[in-house]
Amino acid sequence: MEPFALSKLHLTQYLFFTGKGGVGKTSTACAVATSLADSGNRVLLVSTDPASNLQDVFAMELHSKPTPITEVPGLSAANLDPIEAAAEYRESVIAPYRGILPDAAIANMEEQLSGSCTIEIAAFNAFANFITDESIQKSYDHIIFDTAPTGHTLRMLQLPSAWSNFINESTHGASCLGQLSGLEEKKAVYKTAVDTLADSSKTMDTAGNRPAAGSQSRLLRAAGTWHPKSAADRQRRAHAA
Numbered sequence: 001m002e003p004f005a006l007s008k009l010h011l012t013q014y015l016f017f018t019g020k021g022g023v024g025k026t027s028t029a030c031a032v033a034t035s036l037a038d039s040g041n042r043v044l045l046v047s048t049d050p051a052s053n054l055q056d057v058f059a060m061e062l063h064s065k066p067t068p069i070t071e072v073p074g075l076s077a078a079n080l081d082p083i084e085a086a087a088e089y090r091e092s093v094i095a096p097y098r099g100i101l102p103d104a105a106i107a108n109m110e111e112q113l114s115g116s117c118t119i120e121i122a123a124f125n126a127f128a129n130f131i132t133d134e135s136i137q138k139s140y141d142h143i144i145f146d147t148a149p150t151g152h153t154l155r156m157l158q159l160p161s162a163w164s165n166f167i168n169e170s171t172h173g174a175s176c177l178g179q180l181s182g183l184e185e186k187k188a189v190y191k192t193a194v195d196t197l198a199d200s201s202k203t204m205d206t207a208g209n210r211p212a213a214g215s216q217s218r219l220l221r222a223a224g225t226w227h228p229k230s231a232a233d234r235q236r237r238a239h240a241a
Contacts, residue, residue, distance in 0.1 A: 006035055014131060014143050014196065014203040021149040028206070029146035030057050037075035041141040045077040046130055048123075048156065049148035052079045064126060076140075078130075082123040089122035090114075124156055125186075128193040157197070 017029040026047070033045040044066055047054045054077055055062045058069050064084050066076040090113045094106060101109075130136055130143055147153045196202050 006032065006039075010204075011036075011142060012200075012202050012204040013137070013141065014145070016145045016147060016203065016205040018147045018153055018205055018207050019149075026053060026057065026146050029144050030054070033075055033077075033142075033144050034072050036142055036144075037069075037072050041074060042139065043075045044130070044136070044140040044143045045075065045146065046080060046127075046143065047078070047146045048080045048127055048153065049146065050082055050152075051148075052146070054079055054146065080123060080126050082119050085126040086113075086119040086122040089125060090118065120156070125189075127156065128189055131196050132189055132192045 015029075015032070017025040017032075019025055026049075029045060033043050037043045045054065047062075052062075058071070058077060060067070060069070062077055062079045064078055064081050066078045069075045069077055090110065093113060094109050097109065098106060130145075136143070148156075
């Protein structure tokens with residue numbers, strides 16, 4: 001089998017590591033990010049997982065804004081915190097009305113922007129910013145996303161379509177997205193983000209997987225080397241490790 005080599009891959013600017021929990025997404029994303037930085041590239045590593053452990057890997061505090069990794073020149077990292085993103089999004093919507101609208105109206109806006117859909121859309125906005133912001137695009141050769149487990153990631157990537165349809169149908173009043181009359185500009189951001197994600201010349205996804213014990217057994221049985229006792233021994237050794 002030919003050894004894995006990054007130099008033999010056509011790496012796009014945006015690299016995603018996706019898959020179920022526990023398949024090694026973070027380990028692989030960190031290894032690739034470090035290797036690319038060591039090769040002289042400017043790399044940004046972003047975790048979209050609410051339970052991110054990038055800070056444990058690099059033994060330093062990380063936030064939603066890129067932080068240089070001192071031990072790896074050329075590498076910066078960020079943790080996309082949905083709660084922090086929601087607070088910033090909420091304030092960006094409400095701030096222009098403070099001191100203009102009555103306190104009761106401000107309190108009503110805060111209540112409308114306190115639901116789970118606000119957290120979701122704020123998290124996607126923060127995520128989309130890493131893809132659509134021109135200054136970020138120019139600052140890094142590669143932007144690597146260490147994603148949350150599959151279900152959470154799929155839900156996040158479905159939001160642009162859902163909310164764009166909602167904006168089309170509701171042009172007045174307010175929602176957990178904010179004042180609807182000012183949301184048309186968001187549609188352009190969503191479209192740019194989705195188009196970039198769908199463009200294979202810009203975005204590459206690496207799906208991590210780990211074969212289940214049943215799959216391994218079927219493969220070994222098909223090869224004529226499977227035996228229940230040897231399978232049990234391997235399972236015990238795996239648990240012991």
